[in-house]
Amino acid sequence: MRVRSETTVSPHSIRDNFLRVQERIAAAAQKAGRRAEEITLIAVSKTHPAEAIRMAYAAGLRHFGENRVQEWEGKRAAVGDLPAAWHLVGHLQSNKAARAAGLFHAVDSVDDLALAQRLDRARSELNAREKLRILLEVRLAGLMCIPPFLEASEEVRPHFRRLRELRDHLATQLGRPLPVVSMGMSHDFEIAIEEGATEVRLGTAIFGERAKK
Numbered sequence: 001m002r003v004r005s006e007t008t009v010s011p012h013s014i015r016d017n018f019l020r021v022q023e024r025i026a027a028a029a030q031k032a033g034r035r036a037e038e039i040t041l042i043a044v045s046k047t048h049p050a051e052a053i054r055m056a057y058a059a060g061l062r063h064f065g066e067n068r069v070q071e072w073e074g075k076r077a078a079v080g081d082l083p084a085a086w087h088l089v090g091h092l093q094s095n096k097a098a099r100a101a102g103l104f105h106a107v108d109s110v111d112d113l114a115l116a117q118r119l120d121r122a123r124s125e126l127n128a129r130e131k132l133r134i135l136l137e138v139r140l141a142g143l144m145c146i147p148p149f150l151e152a153s154e155e156v157r158p159h160f161r162r163l164r165e166l167r168d169h170l171a172t173q174l175g176r177p178l179p180v181v182s183m184g185m186s187h188d189f190e191i192a193i194e195e196g197a198t199e200v201r202l203g204t205a206i207f208g209e210r211a212k213k
């Protein structure tokens with residue numbers, strides 16, 4: 001995929017966007033009786049150029065999400081030196097699992113067991129110091145979810161609530177904590193926080209609108 005260069009990002013707008021989003025996260029957390037530090041913001045930089053990622057890093061962002069292995073391979077040379085955490089948040093084809101295992105710290109969208117096993121095998125073959133972090137993605141209710149896009153963002157609340165409840169349930173069944181609930185995008189992250197999100201994935205709210213395909 002080509003990364004478009006006619007982007008409108010500037011260090012200024014990214015910094016302003018980030019500050020505004022931080023305030024909104026803090027307000028949503030407070031409303032739910034939570035602390036803002038419990039929530040990790042993943043800046044979803046897909047379609048935006050490497051320089052935008054560098055600007056966002058300079059503004060203070062430390063977690064970045066890409067949704068295509070190939071696009072990230074193209075940008076990585078320009079920003080891989082930054083000590084940030086690189087997340088894959090999009091669907092991963094199994095034939096790209098080995099590449100992804102070496103390119104990301106986290107794959108937040110694992111949607112089948114064979115894929116998890118492939119990632120695990122590839123990561124051990126790399127002798128990486130840290131294990132690859134993965135999150136399981138379950139349709140409508142899982143540990144990471146992308147609910148249907150609904151104009152009235154309040155309507156996504158039940159999806160977020162079910163995901164959180166499923167996490168609680170699974171954690172009890174497994175007898176160990178599952179600390180991460182990744183849910184909430186630019187148009188609904190405050191609701192996700194109220195319902196228990198520990199990570200929100202924001203593209204538009206940080207980088208502005210993406211160029212239409």
Ligand SMILES: *Cc1c(COP(=O)(O)O)cnc(C)c1O
Pocket residue numbers: 044046067089090146185186187201202203204205
């Ligand atoms: C693009 C994307 C996002 C960010 O979407 P925005 O609406 O721009 O905040 C979040 N999560 C995933 C999985 C995405 O692909």
